[in-house]
Amino acid sequence: MKTIGDLGDLRGKRVLVRSDLNVPLDGTTITDDGRIRASVPTIRMLAEMGARVIVCAHLGRPKGEPHPKYSLAPVAKRLGEVLGAPVTFAEDTVGPSAKAAVEHLDDGGVLLLENLRFNPGETAKTDEGRAEFARALASLADVFVSDGFGVVHREQASVYDVAKLLPHATGGLVEAEVNVLRRLTRDPQRPYAVVLGGAKVSDKLGVIGNLLGTADRLIVGGGMVFTFLAAKGLEVGKSLLEADQIDTVKGYLERAATEGVEIVLPVDIVVADGFSADAAHDVVAVDAIPADRMGLDIGPESSRIFAEKLSDCRTVFWNGPMGAFEMAPFAAGTKAIAQALADVTRAGALTVVGGGDSAAAVRQLGFADSDFGHISTGGGASLEYLEGKELPGLTVLDGDAEDRAGDA
Ligand code: ADP
Ligand code: MG
Numbered sequence: 001m002k003t004i005g006d007l008g009d010l011r012g013k014r015v016l017v018r019s020d021l022n023v024p025l026d027g028t029t030i031t032d033d034g035r036i037r038a039s040v041p042t043i044r045m046l047a048e049m050g051a052r053v054i055v056c057a058h059l060g061r062p063k064g065e066p067h068p069k070y071s072l073a074p075v076a077k078r079l080g081e082v083l084g085a086p087v088t089f090a091e092d093t094v095g096p097s098a099k100a101a102v103e104h105l106d107d108g109g110v111l112l113l114e115n116l117r118f119n120p121g122e123t124a125k126t127d128e129g130r131a132e133f134a135r136a137l138a139s140l141a142d143v144f145v146s147d148g149f150g151v152v153h154r155e156q157a158s159v160y161d162v163a164k165l166l167p168h169a170t171g172g173l174v175e176a177e178v179n180v181l182r183r184l185t186r187d188p189q190r191p192y193a194v195v196l197g198g199a200k201v202s203d204k205l206g207v208i209g210n211l212l213g214t215a216d217r218l219i220v221g222g223g224m225v226f227t228f229l230a231a232k233g234l235e236v237g238k239s240l241l242e243a244d245q246i247d248t249v250k251g252y253l254e255r256a257a258t259e260g261v262e263i264v265l266p267v268d269i270v271v272a273d274g275f276s277a278d279a280a281h282d283v284v285a286v287d288a289i290p291a292d293r294m295g296l297d298i299g300p301e302s303s304r305i306f307a308e309k310l311s312d313c314r315t316v317f318w319n320g321p322m323g324a325f326e327m328a329p330f331a332a333g334t335k336a337i338a339q340a341l342a343d344v345t346r347a348g349a350l351t352v353v354g355g356g357d358s359a360a361a362v363r364q365l366g367f368a369d370s371d372f373g374h375i376s377t378g379g380g381a382s383l384e385y386l387e388g389k390e391l392p393g394l395t396v397l398d399g400d401a402e403d404r405a406g407d408a
Contacts, residue, residue: 001170001175001178001397002168002169002170002397002398003169003170003172003175004042004045004046004049004145004169004171004172006169007143007145007167007169009049010046010049010050010051010143011049011050011051011107012050012051012052012107013051013052013142013143014051014052014054014102014105014140014141014142014143015046015051015052015053015054015141015142015143015144015145016054016056016137016138016140016141016143016144016145016162016166017042017043017046017053017054017055017056017144017145017147017171018056018057018144018145018146018147018148018151018158018159018162019039019042019043019055019056019057019147019148019171019173020035020038020039020057020147020148020149020150020151020173020377020378021035021036021039021055021057021058021059021072021075021079021112022035022057022058022059022060022150023035023036023059023075023078024356024360025059025060025074028073028074029074030074030075030078031360032359032360032363032364033078033082034359034360034363034369034375034377035150035377036075036078036079036082037082038173038377039055039079039147039148039173040079040082040083041172041173042145042147042171042172042173043055043079043083043110044083045172046145047083047085047108047109047110048108050107050108051107051108052102052105052106052107052108052109052111053105053108053109053110053111054102054105054111054113054140054141055079055087055110055111055112055113056093056112056113056116056137056158057072057075057112057113057115057116057148058115058116058117058122058151058158059071059072059075059115059117060115060117061117062115062117062118064117064118064119064120064122064123065118065120066092066114066115066118067118070115070117070118071114071115072089072112072113072114072115073089075112076088076089076112079110079112080110083110085110086109086110087110087111087112088101088104088105088109088110088111088112089101089111089112089114090102090111090112090113090114091114092113092114092118093113093114093115093116093118093119093137094113094119094133094136094137094139094140097114098113098114098140099140102140102141116156116157116158119133119157120133121133121134121136121157122156122157122158123154123156123157124157127161130156130157130160130161131161133157134157134158134161134162134164134165135165137157137158137162138162138165138166141166142166142167143166143167143168143169144162144163144165144166144167144168144169145168145169145170145171146159146163146168146169146170146171146174146393146397147170147171147172147173147174148173148174148393149173149174149177149178149376149377149378149381149382150356150377150378150379150380150381151378151381151393152174152378152381152391152392152393152394153378153380153381153384153385153389153391153392153393154392154393155392155393159392159393159396160392160393160396163393163396163397164396168397168398169397170397173377174394176374177374177376177377177378177381177382178385178394180350180352180373180374180376181352181376181382181385181386183315183350184214184315184317184350184352184386185214185385185386185388188214188314188315188350189314189315189349189350190216190314190315191216191217191312191313191314191315192214192215192216192217192313192314192315192316192317193215193216193217193218193219193309193310193313193315193316193317194211194215194217194218194219194316194317194318194319195219195220195221195306195310195316195317195318195319195320195337196208196218196219196220196221196222196224196318196319196320197220197221197222197223197224197225197319197320197321197322197323197334197337197358198222198223198224198319198320198321198355198357198358199222199223199224199240199320200223200224200240200242201223201224201227201228201242201245201249202242202245203383204224204319204320204383205245205248206383206384206387206389207319207383207384207386207387208252209252209387210386210387210388211261211386212252212255212256212259212261213259215261215317216261216262217261217262217263217264217309217313218256218261218262218263218264219264219306219309219310220263220264220265220266221266221298221302221306221320221322221323221333221337222320222321222322222323223239223240223324224240224242224320225265225266225295225298226239226240226241226295227240227241227242227243227245227246227249228249228253228263228265229265229286229289230243230246230249231246231247231249231250231253232253232265234286234287234289235287235289235291236289236295237271237289237290237291237292237293237294237295238291238292238293238294239269239271239289239294239295240294262309264305264306264309265286266286266298266299266302266305266306267285267286267299267301267302267305268283268284268285268286268298268299268300268301268302269283269284269285269286269289269295269297269298269299269302270282270283270295270296270297270298270299270323270329270330270332270333271283271284271289271290271293271294271295271296272293272294272296272329272330273292273293273294274294275294275296275324276327277327277328277329279296279329281296281329281330283299283300284299286302296323296324296327296329296330297322297323297324297325297329297330297331297332297333297334298322298323298333299333300332302333303322303332303333303336303337304336306322306333306336306337306340307336307337307339307340307343310337310340310341310343310344311340311343311344313344313349314348314349314350315349315350315351316341316344316349316350316351316352317351317352317354317386318337318341318351318352318353318354318358319353319354319355319358319379319382319383320355320357320358321333321334321357321358321361322334322336322337325361325364325365331361331365334361334365335365338361338362338365338367338371341353341371341372342367342371342372345371345372345373349373350373350374351372351373351374352372352373352374352375352376352382353372353374353375353376354375354376354378354379354382354383355376355379355382355383356379357379358379359375359376359377359379362375
């Protein structure tokens with residue numbers, strides 16, 4: 001993996017950095033600046049080397065044209081605060097505003113371009129569709145640094161194509177993320193448990209299949225657990241259920257049994273009569289979910305069992321909240337898992353939290369980043385890495401193809 005140090009003297013050089021600044025916003029208020037804070041060390045390092053730093057990033061999913069709701073302007077402001085230095089903001093990505101701002105950039109100065117996805121070429125599905133935009137981006141800079149871990153699984157102009165057009169290096173954040181994930185795929189210390197939750201089982205089926213070959217325990221909660229419960233023949237009422245995934249899940253349960261992977265499911269569920277914070281709710285046994293109610297969290301006995309199943313682990317990967325944690329009455333299961341991870345971290349285990357909502361959950365519930373071994377900035381990217389998929393944004397960087405060759 002070629003790192004920034006391999007790029008030589010960067011003083012006065014224009015360095016295009018792809019960062020992941022896709023933060024959750026409430027209007028123009030950033031509700032979790034974790035990705036900004038995670039991106040700052042690389043940006044600061046480049047600025048201190050005297051580079052002219054041109055940061056590019058996306059926000060949300062605008063449809064290939066400018067949309068004020070998805071402007072990175074609030075992010076530029078916050079980036080400047082975290083960096084402790086002024087950040088210029090360009091009102092377009094590769095247009096007149098960007099070009100003028102690049103021209104005015106001093107050595108050590110930092111510029112953020114407007115949302116990459118305001119341009120249809122960023123996410124176009126074909127190489128030709130992305131080529132012109134990639135060339136325009138590349139023309140702004142002398143070298144490229146890939147530091148947006150949350151997007152390395154995307155074959156997009158600013159992630160993939162631009163790396164083919166400029167001398168490039170892997171940024172410190174991507175390097176750190178890959179190093180941690182590698183420890184989960186190559187010879188993890190055992191017992192190794194994976195905790196999966198979140199909304200949709202279909203998002204995570206690929207990783208479940210792969211983990212059955214590496215993990216010792218698979219602990220399941222969140223909305224996806226109801227597809228597991230249905231696969232075991234239980235009634236799940238109005239809970240989230242992906243009926244078309246039941247057969248696949250049945251297959252996984254059988255494979256787990258033959259391969260000796262322990263699957264841990266909840267024994268009790270917090271059920272509510274609606275998806276709202278003030279819905280009437282109580283705890284029922286997992287085989288007694290009423291037909292007219294929905295499960296929104298794992299119950300207290302399940303939290304206790306899950307925590308116990310984690311307590312002797314040497315390696316834990318967690319993706320997906322245990323319940324609808326955004327609503328206080330349904331946050332207890334997620335909080336219990338976060339606490340159990342914090343406890344084993346202190347006992348010396350390697351713990352990794354992956355996923356945008358999972359990362360937001362642990363911070364919202366009052367945990368510090370230092371309570372865990374690593375909080376990944378990339379949910380989809382970390383899952384695809386664990387699935388053993390090739391990540392285009394990594395393979396395009398020199399040397400990474402060989403680095404990954406030994407992975408599952
Ligand atoms: P991540 O972003 O960490 O990968 P996901 O996006 O898969 O996680 O899932 C997060 C969402 O899952 C949260 O918004 C949470 O409210 C929802 N969720 C968790 N449990 C349930 C449940 N039992 N019913 C409905 N939604 C749930
Ligand atoms: Mg999510």
